[in-house]
Amino acid sequence: MRTLRGFDRRTGWLCAALLFAALIGLPLQPAHAAAELSISNPDGAALRALVIGIDDYQHVRKLKGAVADANDIVSSLRTMGVSDVVELTNAQADRASVLREISSLVERTKNNDLVFLSIAGHGTQEPERIKGSEPDGMENVFLLPEFATTPSGSVERILGSEFNHFIRQFELRGARVIFVADTCHGGGMVRDIDPRAAEMSFRQVPRYTLLVDELKPVSSSDDPKSELDLDHTAFIAAVDRHTKAPEVRIPGIDGLRGALSYAVARAVEGNADINHDGKVTLKELFSNVRQVVYQLSDQRQNIVTVSSPAQMPETEVAFELTRGVVLIQGTAARAASGQVATVASAEKQNPAPPAVTAKSQTAPTSAAATAPAAPSAALPPFRLTTPIRLAALDGKMGYFTSVKPQDASVQAVQPTDNPDLIWDPVSHDVIAWGDVVAYGVDVGGLTTVVNRTAAIRELKRMATQSPQLMRIWPDDRQQRSGQTVEVELSDVGSRAVLLFNVSGDGTIQMLYPVGSDAAMARSANLRLPLRVGEPFGAEQIVAVTSQQRMVDLETVLMQLNRRRASGQVIKSLERYLPADARIASIGFFSVP
Structure with missing residues (x-):
């Protein structure tokens, strides 16, 4: 025992009798190489992308990391050699612009192209317009910056069925599609948030009622009834239909981000090629992204992956990786x-x-x-360059003058200033991102908790x-x-x-x-x-x-x-x- x-x-x-998915670990893109890695379409045709990120909502709660997510994915794609990349952020992502750019992308798409679509921002659900298209009768909706429950504001959203319409147009041109939705549509949480924790940011707004809906959805007679009616498309969603997607802290990166977008950007850079054969299958892509999101979110997110029935994730190659020379070993x-x-x-x-x-x-x-x-021989002490932000629940900073950790510096902040740790001077509990990490810790014991926080970050x-x-x-x-x-x-x-x-x-x-x-x-x-x-x-x-x-x-x-x-x-x-x-x-x- x-x-x-x-x-x-x-x-x-x-x-295990059943696994949620047959996941496998993924390697980090090596930093030491004699040539840069690039991404390519396994069918030999072009790779194209439309990437959307929205933080600056005018009539609903603003987000903090969706634009950074879009920038990260665009940077990864371009660094990996993709030239046809269109990015729309904040005010650029109004409905007219989104429809114009995705329609233009359809026109440019040719047989065997690989089309990458990504959106990071607020999501919600509305009653389905196509009867029987959703298992719970609710359709996913993506909100744009000027969305409001007014007649004119109702236009500024994109229905999930509209994305499916455009995906069908890509498929009719012979293309394959990877669609990444770093939003959420449900209202629950995997694990409750301690009420003493700092407020968390989620990519979901409460359901609403539109007394007047002026949106005229884009549709055609051959639109798929649901995602499962598509033929060559892979979907990756931040969470299931019943839970919320939090914006998270990524080690070594300032501010908040979407765990899914961050994981996808790293997968595109080569992390998803587990067997180093230069081919990333859908299974490898799904497995890598799922585990990275699970860990970065402190187990609060379980992504959803769906591939078309005709696709075989174990063998279907999402994209290939090429390098001019062999990696430097050592x-x-x-x-x-x-x-x-x-x-x-x-x-x-x-x-x-x-x-x-x-x-x-x-x-x-x-x-x-x-x-x-x-x-x-004793190893040199591990030490993070970024300080651990420490706050007291009552806002007083004088408690922490004696906190002298070995592995990171400490920055005393207010509990509203995005702290890494919040200490309750009454109960002596220590809270990190909504979870109590230690109970009954006096001021003298905070040093070890800070050291531990630095280690967990690494x-x-x-x-x-x-x-x-x-x-x-x-x-x-x-x-x-x-x-x-x-x-x-x-x-x-x-x-x-x-x-x-x-x-x-x-x-x-x-x-x-x-x-x-x-x-x-x-x-x-x-x-x-x-x-x-x-x-x-x-x-x-x-x-x-x-x-x-x-x-x-x-x-x-x-x-x-x-x-x-x-x-x-x-x-x-x-x-x-x-x-x-x-x-x-x-x-x-x-x-x-």
Whole structure:
């Protein structure tokens, strides 16, 4: 029996009966190469794009990251060699301009072209106009900057059926389409927001009633009844029809962004080519983007992917990647690629013993104990250049004069100034982006929480660059004492696995391999059962896998076991990650 601080681990292989999707990890585009990477159409024809981003709404709540999303995707496409790219942002994206540009794009499109459509902004739902076109009778709608519930303002929106109309026109010209919708249409949340947290930004407005609707939809007799009636189109949506898409913080980037747009931009740059064959299949694209969004959103977003019935995602090539010469190999290239991993649990013949609390456990021994020791020289301290923004719930900044973290500087801000951490001086709870990450932390303990926040930010960056599939079942809601949840991992067969936890106060806990655990995973898929217990707050589960046993990294993790050493873990990962490593970084959030 091993304990994941706040959870009890019960060993045993449990093959997943069903996976939400057969996801696989994706590699980071290498930073060291002798020639630039470019994207191409597998059919040899042109690649064209229309990208829309709207923050500056005039009559509904403004957004903060949709224009940056559009700029990012456009920059990625152009950097990757796509020349026919049209971008519309804010006031440029009125209805007349959107219809004009998409109609012009249809006219330019030729047989076998690949058309990329992307929109980031507010979404909502309205009763369907085509009876039976939607499973719940509601149609997705995309709002434009001047939308209002007045007669004239009602025109400034695009119906989902209108996008389908234009997609059909692309298909009739022999083109394939990838449509990315970084909006949301439902009103729920995967996990509740702590009421003390700073206000979050969502890409959804409440449903409304139009007393006078002057919109005259674009349509024709051969329009598809639904997305499933299209033939050569792949859809990627930020969330399902029942949840909201938050604007998130991306490690190393100022301001807020859409996790889906950010993931798509990185996939376009080459991160989605998991097997390095220069061909990104729809399965690879969907899998990469899904895992990146899941991790960047702290498990609040689960994207939706839909491909036409005639398409086979496993073999259908979304786009190809070309490079003039072979990549430069070596230490620098491996360090730059910061790749990602997965986790496993040893196969046991006997049932797992009853769960126990963390305090009743002794430090486990590991197979790594017989491996060669890691270098004894102390690693230089890990340190982020961007400060951790710390606020007190009552707005007073004097509390933090004694907070002197080693891994990042601290900037005291007001709770309304987009803080990374909010400390409640009454309960001493620490809140990060709507979740309580630690309960009952006095001022003296904030240093370790700040250090941990800096480390988690870096872990997210590394896991985003080359993610390994890892999911939480049955869901990603706050977990309560005594509940059992499972971490599910896939595509780990015949790979070496390391699994550890970074608790809310920065304590490192080695989870696998421990004791007699096999160093190499014995199955492609597994579920790791965990039982919720004290202390409550945030737990960051990190998995690293490689085709070879990571002896040095394994030894260092055992040396750091049960120590508050989150910064040292980051430094060790930077030093010892093998070139083919994959990383997954998933948070648990528990409450008493």
